[in-house]
Amino acid sequence: MFQLTTRSLARRPGGFLAGFLAVFFGAAMVMAFGSLLDTAAQPGAPESSVETLEVMAFVVGGWGLALVTFAVVSTMSLTVRQRAREMALLKSVGATPGQLRRLVVGETLALALVAAVAAIPVAMALGRLLFAALEESGQIEAGMSHAFGPVAVSMGMANALLAALVGALITARRATATHAAEALADASGAGGGGPLMGRGRWLMTLLALVATAASVTVTLTVLDGEGVDVITGAGPGVVAASVLLALLSPVLLRGLAAVLGGPLRLLCGVSGELAVRNVRQRTGELARAVAPVTIFTGASAGTLSLQRVENLQLRAEGAAILEDSQTMETMNYVVVGIIAAFCCIMLVNTLVSATAFRRREFGQQRLAGATPRQVFAAVGVEGLLVAGTGIVSGLLASVLLLLPFGQARADTWLPDDGVVWAIHGAVAGAALLVTLAACVGTARRVVRRSSAVDAVLAA
Incomplete structure (x- = not known):
């Protein structure tokens, strides 16, 4: 061996x-x-x-x-x-x-x-x-x-x-x-007929759920009105909520494909049909790409939004307190930078690996009559489903902690600040661009590198 x-x-x-x-x-x-x-x-x-x-x-x-x-x-x-x-x-x-x-x-x-x-x-x-x-x-x-x-x-x-x-x-x-x-x-x-999630994944999901619930509870009770300390409870909670929804990505991706399957077939024709079938057959593999999108979106948008609300509240309370919060602010920005970079690398890594491995599948589709353009379009639709699932999950994780943090820190559930929501939009746009670029770019290289027959025989 x-x-x-x-x-x-x-x-x-x-x-x-x-x-x-x-x-x-x-x-x-x-x-x-x-x-x-x-x-x-x-x-x-x-x-x-x-x-x-x-x-x-x-x-x-x-x-x-x-x-x-x-x-x-x-x-x-x-x-x-x-x-x-x-x-x-x-x-x-x-x-x-x-x-x-x-x-x-x-x-x-x-x-x-x-x-x-x-x-x-x-x-x-x-x-x-x-x-x-x-x-x-x-x-x-x-x-x-x-x-x-x-x-x-x-x-x-x-x-x-x-x-x-x-x-x-x-x-x-x-x-x-x-x-x-x-x-x-x-x-x-x-x-592809096996269970979407095994017992180990359900156990990890339960642990992430407990961590998320504990963070929300502590933020709303123990840390309510505690000033700069409130973010110490909500910050880790954003990551926990992102991991929770990332673990649920197979279920969420299958559900989104079922809901959008009909409209995608009508709008995209053959490419939409190929994409929906591929998502149903390869939910487990594609869900591994949804996970880094979810964590990237949730951790980045959530931590930046929390820090934005914190800075606004500190300005209202006075500049003297701003000095005391410098460590926490730096730590949050470091978290965002490193987590975002790592998740972005993992996202591209996973998508490129999974897409390049499908050389045989792309060849079979072309032998069945699909044109290269239809194959590219199908991969693009898959990328939209992957990105959409991850972005929605990540934004949900962010808002899940932003609401209790706003109530505990500034006595308002929804922050009245356009920058907070602009942050969510910018992060979502970045996640969408990276996902589509990795999926379609890799598929284009794989399809153009060999003929359909060569692809099937080589795989």
């Missing part, structure tokens, strides 16, 4: 690229925040600076850790599922479930280890940028030096390996429990 693992990694590096990038960027983000703990642990560090560094590392890094874990598990699951045909062929020639499980886990851990080690230089640079931002804003005392040590490396390595292992085990268990004929049918697009 060890030789098979190394040969598989060496012969098909492109097939593991999506998983590598997910672990690489995730480990870089986690290690960057972990380096703040290394910096705080230096001898002679001022107490006030230590507190700021620890808050940034634990609060922001903690939620970043959760997002990275979610993204890596999802991407690694997609990478393994795309090898259903290979797994089926191995089972048909006598490979046991245990051997397949060891193969998948071995490949995944080797890939995660290489990606995490490669991410160390990027993490060091990102950690220095975080430290410089804190120093320039006056939140830590001048004269301190940034440190990148064992805490950062251990956090990044542990998260990368654990998240990759969980993703591999979940998918390997599903692959080994499937008969070879069923796996071949699923790989060719004839499958």
